[in-house]
């Protein structure tokens with residue numbers, strides 16, 4: 001096999017382009033991005049992280065305002081146990097987000113939603129159940145269960161009428177985690193439809209320790225998991241993720257026995273990505289030394305980010321009254337204690353909190369520049385323009401490059417004269433015709449018609 005496009009992914013009897021663009025919360029893998037991926041025959045993800053805020057942003061709902069009105073009197077209180085989520089609203093926000101995306105879907109690809117267990121929302125089980133139900137009610141094609149072991153998540157969906165027809169998969173970083181999941185779900189007689197194996201070079205949160213992530217190797221973990229599913233004759237497609245940067249990297253994974261790849265980092269700098277224009281330029285400018293793995297996330301998982309992310313050392317007041325996605329089952333979050341410790345030392349002036357970050361607020365405002373290990377190479381994939389800015393790519397540019405470029409080379413996009421924040425926002429429409437024409441060409445090439 002010379003190119004990724006020579007291969008197809010089969011999930012639940014459906015044939016797909018073997019590219020899954022991973023969930024990137026919150027609202028980095030936008031509906032727009034997922035829809036483009038699906039139009040081109042692959043699997044795109046939306047994320048339900050902060051679904052209330054994302055739904056308010058795109059669909060003029062009032063989830064955040066309503067929650068804030070209810071709890072604003074507790075803003076100065078470091079005990080947040082009383083700030084429970086309205087489960088109906090949680091379900092509704094995910095449902096709106098997913099159904100609006102599904103209504104706009106074109107083409108033969110799929111749209112999945114990324115649901116993270118670690119978003120514990122002051123009531124881990126009930127809020128997770130509401131999110132899963134909202135996504136299934138909305139008719140989402142599939143769900144990727146991530147950031148956690150998800151030992152009970154299948155049982156939370158077992159009574160839903162779509163439990164057996166929606167594509168349900170899990171993201172793991174070890175064979176041990178996969179075995180635990182299978183052991184727990186065996187009684188439901190429902191295997192996952194896919195397993196994403198996420199290695200140590202991925203973006204977002206990592207399933208490895210902050211001190212030794214670099215000792216692990218995605219290929220080795222993938223080989224071990226493929227060996228296990230083959231030995232047990234489990235018909236589960238295995239999809240590696242993390243640091244797969246070129247089309248040739250992807251074909252190497254297929255040759256190992258993977259059915260598809262999950263990628264994300266290269267899509268952060270597309271027009272369809274939710275990251276603001278200026279931050280996308282920071283991703284392009286990054287050098288290897290700027291990409292760090294730290295323990296700032298209150299989830300307890302290490303996270304990879306650019307070392308100039310505005311969230312680092314910021315000392316903002318916790319914002320749980322509006323968002324509060326990381327409150328654990330007791331209404332705690334490690335940022336709250338870190339913040340109040342610093343505040344006690346300096347009751348009135350500005351403070352800096354070094355150990356943790358207010359991830360909900362900073363992710364919502366795109367101030368946590370989480371990224372993959374290969375972010376320093378993004379500049380190789382595009383043109384540097386005369387005004388010294390990097391040209392944004394489109395989802396289609398990146399998909400094509402993965403599918404068609406051999407030998408670790410890149411197909412660079414056709415240069416534009418200049419790049420500005422305005423062109424990032426407006427070009428979506430003005431460029432649509434060009435995108436549509438070339439997409440049709442590619443779909444014809446690979447045997448799909450939209």
Ligand SMILES: Cc1cc2nc3c(=O)[nH]c(=O)nc-3n(C[C@H](O)[C@H](O)[C@H](O)COP(=O)(O)O)c2cc1C
Nearest residue numbers: 022023024025146202203204242243263264265372
């Ligand atoms: C900016 C960014 C945000 C991410 N956010 C999430 C997330 O919210 N949930 C999740 O399961 N994975 C998340 N990931 C991981 C990706 O979905 C994907 O598995 C991984 O990054 C693939 O490796 P690559 O980025 O090297 O292509 C994120 C990755 C990036 C780059």
